[in-house]
Amino acid sequence: MTRKQRRGVLIGVGVAVLTVAVGLVLFALRDSIVFFHTPSDVVEKNIAPGQRFRLGGLVAEGSVKRGEGAKVEFVVTDTLKTLQVIYEDVLPDLFGEGQGVVAEGTLTPSGVFVADTVLAKHDETYMPPEVAKALKERGVKLGQGAAHPKGE
Amino acid sequence: MIVEVGHFALVLAILVAIFQMVVPAWGAHVGDERLMRVAEPAALCQFGLLAISAIALANAFITSDFSVANVVANSHSTKPLLYRISGVWGNHEGSMILWVLILALFGAAVAAFGRNLPATLKANVLSVQASIAVAFCLFILLTSNPFLRIDPAPADGNGLNPILQDPALAFHPPFLYTGYVGFSIAFSFAIAALIERRLDAAWARWVRPWTLAAWMCLTIGIAMGSWWAYYELGWGGWWFWDPVENASLMPWLAGTALLHCAVVMEKREALKVWTVLLAILAFSLSLMGTFLVRSGVLTSVHAFAVDPTRGIFILAIMTLFTGGGLALFALRARNLRQGGIFAPISREGALVLNNILLTTACATVLIGTLYPLVLEALTGAKISVGPPYFNMTFGPLMLPLLIALPFGPLLPWKRGDILGAAQRLMFAAVLAVVVLVLACSTFHRGPILAPFGLALGVFVMLGAMIELATRVRFGEVPWRESLRRLKGQPRSAFGTTLAHFGVGLMVVGIVATSAYREEKILVMKAGETTQLAGYALTFRGAAPRTGPNYREEVGVFDVMRDGNAITVLEPSKRIYDAPPQPTSESGIHAAWRGDVYVVLGDKQKHGGFTVRIFFNPLVRFIWIGALIMFLGGAVSLSDRRLRVGAPRRTGRAIAPAPAE
Numbered sequence: 001m002t003r004k005q006r007r008g009v010l011i012g013v014g015v016a017v018l019t020v021a022v023g024l025v026l027f028a029l030r031d032s033i034v035f036f037h038t039p040s041d042v043v044e045k046n047i048a049p050g051q052r053f054r055l056g057g058l059v060a061e062g063s064v065k066r067g068e069g070a071k072v073e074f075v076v077t078d079t080l081k082t083l084q085v086i087y088e089d090v091l092p093d094l095f096g097e098g099q100g101v102v103a104e105g106t107l108t109p110s111g112v113f114v115a116d117t118v119l120a121k122h123d124e125t126y127m128p129p130e131v132a133k134a135l136k137e138r139g140v141k142l143g144q145g146a147a148h149p150k151g152e
Numbered sequence: 153m154i155v156e157v158g159h160f161a162l163v164l165a166i167l168v169a170i171f172q173m174v175v176p177a178w179g180a181h182v183g184d185e186r187l188m189r190v191a192e193p194a195a196l197c198q199f200g201l202l203a204i205s206a207i208a209l210a211n212a213f214i215t216s217d218f219s220v221a222n223v224v225a226n227s228h229s230t231k232p233l234l235y236r237i238s239g240v241w242g243n244h245e246g247s248m249i250l251w252v253l254i255l256a257l258f259g260a261a262v263a264a265f266g267r268n269l270p271a272t273l274k275a276n277v278l279s280v281q282a283s284i285a286v287a288f289c290l291f292i293l294l295t296s297n298p299f300l301r302i303d304p305a306p307a308d309g310n311g312l313n314p315i316l317q318d319p320a321l322a323f324h325p326p327f328l329y330t331g332y333v334g335f336s337i338a339f340s341f342a343i344a345a346l347i348e349r350r351l352d353a354a355w356a357r358w359v360r361p362w363t364l365a366a367w368m369c370l371t372i373g374i375a376m377g378s379w380w381a382y383y384e385l386g387w388g389g390w391w392f393w394d395p396v397e398n399a400s401l402m403p404w405l406a407g408t409a410l411l412h413c414a415v416v417m418e419k420r421e422a423l424k425v426w427t428v429l430l431a432i433l434a435f436s437l438s439l440m441g442t443f444l445v446r447s448g449v450l451t452s453v454h455a456f457a458v459d460p461t462r463g464i465f466i467l468a469i470m471t472l473f474t475g476g477g478l479a480l481f482a483l484r485a486r487n488l489r490q491g492g493i494f495a496p497i498s499r500e501g502a503l504v505l506n507n508i509l510l511t512t513a514c515a516t517v518l519i520g521t522l523y524p525l526v527l528e529a530l531t532g533a534k535i536s537v538g539p540p541y542f543n544m545t546f547g548p549l550m551l552p553l554l555i556a557l558p559f560g561p562l563l564p565w566k567r568g569d570i571l572g573a574a575q576r577l578m579f580a581a582v583l584a585v586v587v588l589v590l591a592c593s594t595f596h597r598g599p600i601l602a603p604f605g606l607a608l609g610v611f612v613m614l615g616a617m618i619e620l621a622t623r624v625r626f627g628e629v630p631w632r633e634s635l636r637r638l639k640g641q642p643r644s645a646f647g648t649t650l651a652h653f654g655v656g657l658m659v660v661g662i663v664a665t666s667a668y669r670e671e672k673i674l675v676m677k678a679g680e681t682t683q684l685a686g687y688a689l690t691f692r693g694a695a696p697r698t699g700p701n702y703r704e705e706v707g708v709f710d711v712m713r714d715g716n717a718i719t720v721l722e723p724s725k726r727i728y729d730a731p732p733q734p735t736s737e738s739g740i741h742a743a744w745r746g747d748v749y750v751v752l753g754d755k756q757k758h759g760g761f762t763v764r765i766f767f768n769p770l771v772r773f774i775w776i777g778a779l780i781m782f783l784g785g786a787v788s789l790s791d792r793r794l795r796v797g798a799p800r801r802t803g804r805a806i807a808p809a810p811a812e
Contacts, residue, residue, distance in 0.1 A: 009496040014508050017549075021512045024545045025519055032540035033523075035533065054536055066754045070673045070762050089673055090386070090753035090764045093725075093734045104538075134534065 034104060038134045039081040042107070049107045055083060055115070056102045056131040064097055076101060076113070078134065087115045100131040155220055158208025159299035162249075165201035165256070166289040168194055172282035176275035180348075188275035192263040195278050198285060199253075199260035206253045209298055210240045219305035222246065222298040228311035228730040230701045238322035239312045244446060244462075245298035247325055251442070252288045254326075254333040258362070259285070262337065269358060276344035277337075284336055287469045295462045311730030314702070320380040328373030328400060332438040334366020335407055339435035342428045343477060346484045356418035356427065361789060363414060363431075367407045368785035374400050375778035386736040386751045388766040390665070390774055393542040398521040399441035405514035406434040409507045416503050420492040420565060423500070425485045426507065432481055436474035437514070443470050444521070495567040502560035502568075509553040516545040554608050554659060558615020561648060562622060576622055580614035598667040605663030612656030620649045647788025654780030661773025665746075670767040673753075677760035685767035687748055688712040689721075694752070694761060702728045704737070707752040707761060711741055723752040747771050 036054045037047065047053065055076055063075035072087045074097075085103055095101060095118065105115035172194035179187025212220045213236050216229045226243040227236055235242075241250040259281040266274055292298070315321075341359045345351045377400070382390040391397060410430040417427045443466045494500040520537045527533055558580065562573040574581075584607040591603035621627070623645060624637035670685045678693035692708040704726040711718045721739030728735065741748040746769035753762030 003493055006493065006496060010501070010504055013496075013505065017508050017512050021516055021545065021549060024548055025516055028541040028544040029519075029523065029537070032544060033535045033537050035535050037534075068757055070675055070753075072754070090736075090751055090762055093386075093736050 036102075036134070038078040039076055039083040040078050041134075042083055043081050047107060049109045049111075052104070052106050054102055054104045055085070055113055056100075056134055057083075058131075059095070059097050059099055059101050061097050066091070076103065083113050084111075085113045085115050087118050089116075089118070091118060102131060154208050155212050155217065155299050155301070158205045158212075159297075161201045161204040161208070162289065162293060162299070165198050165205065165252075166286060166293065168198045168201060169282045169285040169289060172198060173279050173286055177279035177347075180272040180275040180279075183272075185271060188271050191275050191278035191282075194282070195256070195259040195263035198282070199256040202249075202253045202256045202289075206240075206249050209246060209249055210237060213237065213240050213246075216309065218307070218309055219301050219303070220298075221300045221302040224302055224306055224309045226312055227309045228701070229308055230729060231312060231317070232700060234319070234322055235312060235317045238316075238325075241325045241329075242312050242316050242321075243298075245292070245296045247329075248288065248292045248296050248446075249298060250325065251329055251333060252285055252292065254329050255281070255285055255288065255336060258334060258337050262362075266358070272348060273341075273344055273350075273355075273358075276347050277340045280340035280343045281336065284340075284473065287472065291462075291465050291469065295465050308730070311701075311728065313731070314726070314728040314733050314735050315384055317728075318380060318384055320376050321384075324373055324376040324380060326373075327369045327376060331366050331368075331370025331373050331407075332400075332403060332441060334362060334369060335403060335410075335431075335435040335438050337362040337366070338410060338431040339473075339477065342431035343480060345428065346480045349484060349487055351424050351428065351488050353418050353421050356414045359431065360411070360414045360418060363407065363411050363434075364785055364789050367404070367411050368782050368789070370400070370404050370407060371778055371785065372782045374404060375775050375782075378778075379775050382771070383738055383740055384735075386738050386764075388669070388671070388738075388749050388751075388764075388768060390771065393520075393539045395521050396445055398517050399444045402514050402517055402521075403434055403437040403441055405510050405517070406430060406437050409510040409514075410434050412503050412506050412510075416500050420494065420500060422492045422494060423504070423507075424488045428485065428488075429481060430507070430511070432474070432477040433511075436470070436477065437518075439466075439470040439473060443467055492566070494565070497563065497570050498568040499560065499563045499565045502556060502563055505556055506553065506560065509549055509556075513546055513549040513553075516549065517542065520545070551608075554612055554655075557612050557652060557655065558619065561619040561652070576618055577611075577615055580611050580618055583614055584608070584611035595668060602663055602667035605667070606660055609656045609659035609661075609663060612659060613653050614656075616649045616652035616656060619652070620645065643791035644788045647784045647786075647791065649784070650787060651781045651784030654777045654782075654784060656777075657773050657780060658777025661770045661775075661777060664770035665768045665774070668769045672765045674763060674765075675756055675760050676763045677756075680760075682763075682765070684748075684765050685746070685769075686713060687718070687767065689748070689750065689765060691761075691763065694755075697724070699726070701730065702726045705752070705755075707739075707750075707763070709739060709750055711748055721748070721750050723750045725752055742772060744772065745769065 034052055034054050036056055037045065038057050039055070041047075042055070057076040057078045060075040060077040060082060063073075065073040070088055072089075072091055074085050074087075075082050076085055077083075085105075087103065087105075102119045103113065103115035104117040104119075105113055107113055172191055176188050176191035176194075179185070179190070209222075211217075212223050213227050214233070216223065216227060216236070218224050218229075222243065222245050226246070227239045231239065239246070241247040259278060262269075262274070262277060262281070266277075269277070338359055341355065341362075345355055374397075377397070378390050381392065382388070410427065413423055413427045413430055416423045443463070446462060446466055492500075520541050523537055524535050527535055558577055559570065559573045562576055563570070587610045588603050588607035591606050595603070620638075620641075623641060624634045626634045629637075672682065672684050674682060676682065676691040678691055681688055681690040683689075688711070690710040690712070692710060694705050694707045697704050697706050704724040706722050706724040709721040709723070711721055719741045721741055723739035724737045726735045726737060727733070736751055739750040739752075746767055749766040749768060751764040753764060755761055
């Protein structure tokens with residue numbers, strides 16, 4: 001084999017791997033990305049039941065029903081619209097009423113959001129940025145109390 | 153007073169670094185030996201000053217000096233000593249001090265131990281290293297100064313986020329940063345070589361130990377972070393494809409590629425251009441990791457700083473060094489002479505395949521991590537790219553890598569014989585098939601591909617050992633002869649075997665725990681028993697308890713297996729005093745066959761608790777595998793040929809390496 005042919009083989013392998021990778025990336029990006037919506041988005045965009053998405057907002061005050069079986073129910077609000085959420089698992093430590101939350105799952109035909117993942121913040125004074133941003137875009141005023149839910 | 157000394161030392165360090173950046177490079181340019189030589193004392197001095205700075209800050213944390221704003225924000229007088237110390241780097245400002253301290257440490261190490269480096273190369277390397285230090289010290293001083301005072305001083309501080317108060321996490325940042333920053337040396341060497349237009353096998357020999365050291369620390373740092381997430385976050389998972397995890401994985405992938413590629417360059421003088429490019433990329437990805445984590449663009453436990461000026465500053469640093477490095481590369485790479493030629497089937501060919509797959513995998517991770525940011529900037533749509541994307545792209549790229557891995561070291565340089573290598577691996581392949589059949593017949597659940605994954609892991613582990621056996625001609629010559637040969641093997645050979653074995657072990661752990669994990673969520677009242685994966689767990693009830701800086705509610709679980717008491721697990725829900733934040737402490741019974749993992753959930757209105765129980769089979773293999781990879785790196789690093797400051801092969805046998 002000449003030097004050129006050898007180099008050709010290497011470049012061929014490289015291009016083949018890259019092609020496969022690009023194919024995988026495009027396929028995966030089409031199939032496995034998850035959109036982020038607030039309760040208002042869910043109403044406006046008319047999201048179909050069964051479609052997976054991330055729901056973000058604040059946990060409505062007084063809405064959390066926990067301690068009655070492993071199932072937990074709460075309401076997510078962006079102060080304009082609300083959405084009922086069911087979650088059957090242990091909630092994160094920093095989950096709390098009036099605080100930012102991101103839940104991932106699907107809508108049932110009856111319009112209830114069934115979450116399989118609930119993310120809260122990692123520390124006391126922190127709001128998930130996508131939630132903060134989405135609420136801001138909605139014109140919801142995030143006072144000190146909302147950005148630092150416990151006001152410390 | 154001590155705090156002001158630290159502050160002042162930081163300012164002095166910048167001045168020294170500016171001096172170190174300008175003078176030796178100028179000396180190298182005009183060929184003035186004296187100007188070049190000032191780089192060494194400057195690098196040592198810069199390290200000394202930054203050490204004073206770091207010690208001053210640590211002192212403020214240890215003595216709980218609440219007149220310092222950073223201590224107030226991140227420490228508390230009741231915090232145990234270990235976490236008062238780790239609190240120094242448990243926040244943004246302090247962690248940047250650690251960053252530059254390690255950067256200066258590496259520079260000082262090059263100055264002290266790089267005795268056999270050519271004068272111009274050394275001067276240029278230290279100069280580039282100093283330029284990075286200047287950028288980051290300015291960043292600290294202008295946007296993230298930890299030495300600012302607060303007046304009046306409050307009586308006590310806010311405390312450190314309790315989930316960061318943890319032994320594994322106390323040491324996670326230093327290791328991770330040593331890894332990130334260690335690649336700066338490879339970067340500096342690459343830039344220096346491009347400036348000098350001189351790149352040869354000796355260059356690769358100088359770069360390798362530094363890259364190896366950085367890679368080892370990054371490996372163990374990532375493993376510690378994963379281990380911490382596993383037991384602390386209470387989700388029972390060990391990797392979440394979180395952008396912050398990806399930020400550390402990308403430099404690791406590029407660094408692993410660099411490590412292998414530098415071998416080719418050292419042994420065969422081939423792939424020069426590629427090695428230099430990888431050295432630039434590995435450090436650029438480290439910088440990007442720092443940017444992603446520090447700028448607050450990501451949701452994560454690491455996002456301490458949500459201050460846009462900081463993000464823009466780091467972005468500027470990143471653009472400067474990555475852009476500058478790549479521009480210089482584009483200008484000069486053409487002039488690099490071609491190295492030795494090789495057939496596609498050869499050791500070089502195998503290492504090229506390794507590089508192609510690792511860098512492509514790194515690129516897919518990069519796309520998955522940045523795509524949401526880019527899309528939001530362009531269209532405003534908010535999306536997240538989760539585990540399915542990464543499993544679908546990263547997994548298929550790792551598959552050929554793992555299959556090819558045992559073949560690589562068995563192929564000779566220049567031109568190899570794939571059939572010969574396959575014959576040697578026959579034993580490993582047969583045993584892997586046995587594992588495959590056993591796994592298929594034992595587990596009737598889980599993904600269909602899982603038994604193949606297990607078999608692949610076993611193949612890699614055995615393949616690593618066969619490579620060593622081939623080297624000592626085990627079975628071909630009397631065993632005494634083999635033993636003699638084993639003793640004669642260079643340490644780097646053992647290092648390779650260990651590291652590759654660790655990879656196989658990790659694969660087995662990852663596949664087993666991902667495919668065969670068992671999980672149960674239920675409500676348990678005191679006295680109730682539940683079964684999972686052959687274990688019987690009895691809930692004995694819950695009771696309050698008080699710790700040094702927290703109160704907790706502890707649930708007590710008796711764990712039985714086949715009628716024998718195994719252990720008592722005590723998962724708890726804690727409330728820390730400062731900050732008053734709740735955390736869950738999982739109860740974990742660790743065993744070779746797998747972990748029993750219990751999380752205590754909400755208290756029920758009608759008595760009892762929600763309880764989440766996992767059985768994670770072979771999950772320990774993941775971190776043990778990483779530890780073995782680390783050890784492999786350490787053994788390899790102790791090889792005489794790679795030893796930093798070791799005399800050259802042709803040199804006289806005196807001048808023993810210092811600090812040993």
